[in-house]
Amino acid sequence: MAKTQIDTGRLFAVLEARTTDENLSWRQAAIQIGVSPSLLSRLRYGQRPDLDGYASIVRWLRMSADDFIEVEGDDVAQAGETSLITEISALLRKRRDLTEADKSYIEDVVRASLDHIRRSKAAQEPDDRS
Structure with a gap:
């Protein structure tokens, strides 16, 4: 168990x-x-x-x-885990102190950050084709 x-x-x-x-x-x-x-x-x-x-x-x-x-x-x-951007988006939608433009901006920043992290990790992985 x-x-x-x-x-x-x-x-x-x-x-x-x-x-x-x-x-x-x-x-x-x-x-x-x-x-x-x-x-x-x-x-x-x-x-x-x-x-x-x-x-x-x-x-x-x-x-x-x-x-x-x-x-x-x-x-x-x-x-079945939800993606981070999906979780953040859901949390942002609950916020009443942010405008829709604010929420979209924060999502864009997070998305760009996650893309940067993925690219950095991919560049650090050894190339299996050698």
Whole structure:
């Protein structure tokens, strides 16, 4: 049976991005989330939060609990993963503080960045034809 667990690294990275974006201390974030600062500290070191704490964190992040669940060896989930640009586009469409032109601009920047990364990786791969 495949092991299912919370990707604490991903959860912490998203949490850190939001606190940085909103210029919050970890203590302020904990108060807003409704959890103890020690829970956030434990999360920083890879320890999993309790169920109630996890639910509070993902709700505060305005994300789904499924966004941070990983299933070890689940090739079906990996094969069906949504492309990054599709995920970003879906997130942007929810934003009311951005105009459609803003959203399109951000998508174009992300798309150009992803194309650059793909080209860079392809140039670094050894040529199998030699």
